[in-house]
Amino acid sequence: MPTGHAPIRAGRLGRGRFSPTISRxxxxxxxxxxxxxxxxxxxxxxxxxxxxxxxxQIPGAAGALAAVExxxxxxxxxxxxxxISRTTLAAHLARAGLDIPIERIVSAxxxxxxxxxxxxxxxxxxxxxxxDARAExxxxxxxxxxxxxxxxxxxxAVVIGDASDELTFATLDRAFRLLxxxxxxxxxxxxxWWLTKRGVxxxxxxxxxxxxxxxxxxxxxxxxxxxxxxxxxxxxxxxxTGPPGLHxxxxxxxxxxxxxxxxxxxxxxxxxxxxxxxxHGDEDLARAAAxxxxxxxxxxxxxxxxxVATALRR
Ligand SMILES: [Mg+2]
Numbered sequence: 555m556p557t558g559h560a561p562i563r564a565g566r567l568g569r570g571r572f573s574p575t576i577s578r579x580x581x582x583x584x585x586x587x588x589x590x591x592x593x594x595x596x597x598x599x600x601x602x603x604x605x606x607x608x609x610x611q612i613p614g615a616a617g618a619l620a621a622v623e624x625x626x627x628x629x630x631x632x633x634x635x636x637x638i639s640r641t642t643l644a645a646h647l648a649r650a651g652l653d654i655p656i657e658r659i660v661s662a663x664x665x666x667x668x669x670x671x672x673x674x675x676x677x678x679x680x681x682x683x684x685x686d687a688r689a690e691x692x693x694x695x696x697x698x699x700x701x702x703x704x705x706x707x708x709x710x711a712v713v714i715g716d717a718s719d720e721l722t723f724a725t726l727d728r729a730f731r732l733l734x735x736x737x738x739x740x741x742x743x744x745x746x747w748w749l750t751k752r753g754v755x756x757x758x759x760x761x762x763x764x765x766x767x768x769x770x771x772x773x774x775x776x777x778x779x780x781x782x783x784x785x786x787x788x789x790x791x792x793x794x795t796g797p798p799g800l801h802x803x804x805x806x807x808x809x810x811x812x813x814x815x816x817x818x819x820x821x822x823x824x825x826x827x828x829x830x831x832x833x834h835g836d837e838d839l840a841r842a843a844a845x846x847x848x849x850x851x852x853x854x855x856x857x858x859x860x861x862v863a864t865a866l867r868r
Contacts, residue, residue, distance in 0.1 A: 583856070583865035590825055590854035591865050595804040596791040597622060597629040598660075598784070598819065601647070603810025603832020604859055605631070608749070611650040612831050614860040619652065621863035628794045629658065632787050632807065634777045634814065636662040636715030636742040636758065639689040662742040662777030663690040663715055665786040669776045670694060670711055670740060677710025680732050682717050682725055682758075683742075702728040708735055714765070714773070715742035716758040726761065733769045743777030778811075779818025788824070806853075808862055812838045816852045827862060828852035 599605065605615045622629055631654060635643055640656040640663075647654050663683065667690045670679060680697045681688065688696070697709055709732045717725070733739055744759040762773050776782050784807070792800035802823030809815020810832020820826040828839070842849045856862050 583861050583868065584854070587827070587854040587856050587861065587865045588868045590827060591806060591862070593804070594627065594806045594825065594866070595795050595800060596788075596806075597627055597862075598632040598787050598791075598805060598807040598824070599629055599859065600807075600809035600811065600815050600832075601631050601633045601635070601643075603834075604808055604829055605652055606647070606650050607832065609646070609650060611652060612858060614858065616651055618859040618863040621860075622866065625863065625866045627866055628791055630787050630791055631659045632778065632783070632809075632815075633659070634662045634743045634745060636666075636687060636777065637684050637718055638686050640664055641689065642686050660783075660787045660790060661690070662783070663687045665783050666713060666715065666740060666742045666776040667691045667694065668786055669782060670713055673740075674710040674738060678708070680709040680712045680729060680737065682712070682714040682721065682729055684715075684717055684720050687715060699725065699728060702732060707732060709737040711738035711740050713740045713742070714758060714762055716745075716748075721761070726765070729765060730768055733765065733771060739765070739769070739771055739773045741773040741775045741777075744773075744775050745777075779814040779821070781822040784819055784822035784824055808856075808859060810834055812842050812852070817842065817848075817850050820850060820853070825853045828855045829858050829862070830855065831858040 605612060633643070640659045640661055643659060643661065644654050644656050671694060676695065678697050679691065679694045680702050681691055683691070697707070701707060702709070712729045712732050714729065741762040742758070744762050745757040746759045747754045748757050749755070766772055784802070788800060788802055788805050791805060803825065806825040806827050807815055807819030808827045808829060810829050812828055812834045816826035816828045828834070839855070843851050856865070
């Protein structure tokens with residue numbers, strides 16, 4: 555019995571001669587994966603490393619998503635993206651062959667907008683973001699730079715995400731002064747860097763830390779791996795699953811980032827499933843397992859989303 559290869563199956567006898575065909579039957583999901591997903595009522599899926607890699611669809615991702623839908627399991631894409639709106643992100647995904655309604659995406663930007671609306675209802679908000687990501691904050695009372703420059707300017711909160719080339723010293727300085735005057739301090743995430751066409755690219759985490767240092771305050775972080783992010787996503791899913799109430803333990807996070815996706819979700823009470831289709835591998839699994847503080851093990855490991863989708867039906 556050959557192992558590690560697609561089994562060769564006898565084809566139909568046609569025109570009097572034997573024609574073998576190669577069947578691409580996937581291997582059955584591992585027992586630990588089936589067990590970890592038993593009774594799961596909803597999924598959170600990371601995007602990079604689960605659905606796409608460097609802007610291209612991971613082979614089989616669209617089919618796996620369709621299988622998750624057929625299994626009747628609602629899902630949300632859960633991403634730390636803060637530089638673009640969900641509308642733009644959905645357009646990128648469509649170009650990679652994945653049609654995702656924006657309502658099915660929870661980004662660090664959209665989760666932060668929901669968080670700020672709840673914490674600072676009606677308050678004036680000073681937002682550091684790209685123009686595109688600003689769309690996520692459309693319902694809030696956003697201050698202009700000129701307003702923030704007034705000597706007596708006060709804000710309910712300063713909110714910072716990746717503003718990329720739109721970031722200026724003047725913007726950071728306005729944020730600094732408003733924070734000194736008592737504004738709430740909210741960061742979409744604290745990512746150190748990310749991959750762009752330029753290669754490794756500075757993300758907003760270092761700027762958040764810079765403002766923390768200058769103001770001697772700590773920001774409230776809303777994106778992954780914080781509990782706030784996962785609870786926001788579960789809250790959205792609960793509206794879709796209906797009664798009985800959705801508990802965090804009813805939801806599994808599927809991600810390629812062991813720390814931000816898997817262990818973060820587990821700390822928030824969700825199940826964490828690690829997929830090997832992205833940036834982390836065995837070395838990271840070993841490192842996380844060995845770390846006494848802040849480490850841990852995923853509830854299950856899968857090759858990719860396809861294996862997760864197959865395991866859901868068992
Ligand atoms: Mg990822």
